Amino acid sequence: MSQLCTLHSVYEQPLSQTPDATMLIQEDQHISYLQFDQLVQDTQAWLAAQGVKTGTHVAVWLINRVEWLAIFFALARLGATLVAVNTKYRSHEVHYILTNSHASFLILQLNFRKIDFAEVIQGVDASTLVKLKKIIVVDSDDLTPARLLERPVLHFVPRLAPGTRAASSQPNHANTKNIQSPRAPSEAKKLAQHHTQSPELEDLPVIFFTTSGTTKGPKLVVHTQKTLSEHVRHIAQGYRFGETGDALLTALPLCGVYGLDSALAAIAAKMPVVLMDFFDVDLASQLIRQHQITHIFGSDEMLRRFAEHNSEAVSFQSLKLFGFAAFSARFIELAQELIPRGFPMHGLYGSSEVHSLFSAQRSDLALEERVLGGGTPAAGTLASVRVRDPDSLALCAPGVSGEIEIHSPTLFKGYYNNPEATTHAFTTDGYFKTGDLGYLRSDGSFVYQARMGDTMRLGGFLVDPTEIEHVLAAQPEIEGAQVVGIEINGQPRAVAFAIAKNKRKPPEAADILKSLAKTLAAFKIPAHLWFVDEFPTTASANGQKFQRVKLRDLAADKLSER
DSSP states (O other): OOOOOGGGGGTHHHHHHHHTSSSEEETEEEEEEEEEEEHHHHHHHHHHTTTTOTTTTEEEEOOSHHHHHHHHHHHHHHHHOEEEOTTTOOOOHHHHHHHHHHHSEEOOOOOOOOOOHHHHHTSGGGGGGSSSEEEETTTTTTTSSSSEEEEEEOOOOOOSSOBBBBOOOOOOOOGOOOSSSSOHHHHHHHHHHHHHOOGGGGGGGEEEEEEOOSSSSOOOEEEEHHHHHHHHHHHHHHHHOOOOOOOOOEOOOSHHHHHHHHHHHHHHHHEEEEEEOOHHHOHHHHHHHHTOOOOOEEEEHHHHHHHHSSSSTOOTTTTTTTEOHHHHHHHHHHHHHHHTTTEEEEEEEETTTTTTEEOOOOTSSSSSHSSSSSEEEGGGGSEEEEEOTTOOOOOOTTTTEEEEEOOOOOOOOOEEOHHHHHHHHHHOOOOOOOEEEEEETTOOOOEEEEEGGOOOOEEEEEOOHHHHHHHHHHHEEEEEEEEEEEETEEEEEEEEEEEEESTTTTOOOHHHHHHTTTTGGGGSSSSEEEEOOOOEEEEEEEEEOOHHHHHHEEEHHHHOOO
16 A cells, blocks of 8 residues: 555555455445546546646535545545535535635535435525636536526536446455456556655645534534545554455445545445445345445434334344444433344544544443443554643543543644634644543543533533433433523523423423432532423534534523513
């Protein structure tokens, strides 16, 4: 493998050694490393002809598909930057990304069964997109308009070369071979060597991810070819990707760090990647069985759908690792239900800034510890995690909660066009201040508890709201709960919102709060409990995240009405 840390180096070794092995599986097609490389080369040449060059920012707004990855690798070879646009975004969010990223091109599709891209694009104010020059449409046809957003439309021309084959119902991942590729395998090594990129590309921005903006406004996170390619190798090595028979189901969007990092790590490990264009639990269950999937990553929202799945005793014998990140309470209950059904669940930690799958919990931990966020870094001793008390600024001993700080060679390079936020994000000795509450274990691993902006100082103690949420959600009348801190009569207090299982006749709030006294210290019991039909959320590539800022505003409104 090339010692260069360019994006191309991620699949350089399998391209050279096993060019006809399966790299991607999309619907009924197996796509080899060699076929994919040819598509990347064709895409690179075509994009260059349209004016894409080093330093160009290209927004990509596509579902999971082979073209998404081919465009990404092609842009990297050109020294350009992909601006990842979440497929769940609506007009306002798409406008924000296009404006703040200074994208010159937008690549999108107009027709998809789950998302009406054309309707969303109509709501974008084209007159304010001063940097945007051209629109490129994938899967265009005679009905594709000549102009979108008051810009000329180009029809995406590159196509996957013939030679793919139908997916087998009995996969052989170790030595999957395709129909003879358009280029002979003997040429693959020459191609790989020919396309080894110059060292100058390593430190160029390769992708902008968008933060979720659950507590503050979203920012554009900059990763270089080096930080991305090194991290996916850490994942592949740290989590032992690529053992005989391994295969990954990419059920999360490639536009997010979670979906992309895991897919690239699998590619680097010569591990077939099965692409899902949109998560559907029935299809996911089918694909896991059909392709004997061993690895899948997702959120507790995805786990909930599996838990509610009505198939007869859903159990997946091939699964080796189901890594997940929790965005709501009750994930431990989900784990207790799903682990006996063949879900080898491990809590993870990650963010756009430190990458997804930064760490995972060990297999030998008890269930209650194994499903918590955090764990041991995939990079091993190359990464360092510490915890700092937000008030005294002293480093915390194991077991004491504070803000998690991370140092790693693959940290992001900053927030695009936001030097103030970038400076504020790092300590003077180069640690990233995650804004997350957590604590170290005595063995050096760590546990993520909550966002620092969500924590509360109650009774003189720093309190994780999820602790209260778990107790509330355990009440038989409650489906889910969210807790936020707010000032009442000059004192910080917790208040709660809950969704009742019987929305037409919710229980008495006073009765629920009284029952909490058996489990929680008095200072942790919410001052008020209000029932709502749903919680405000924000769309992220990894799932819906709750917006506690809006819950605080709602609590303030309700208190002002009293």
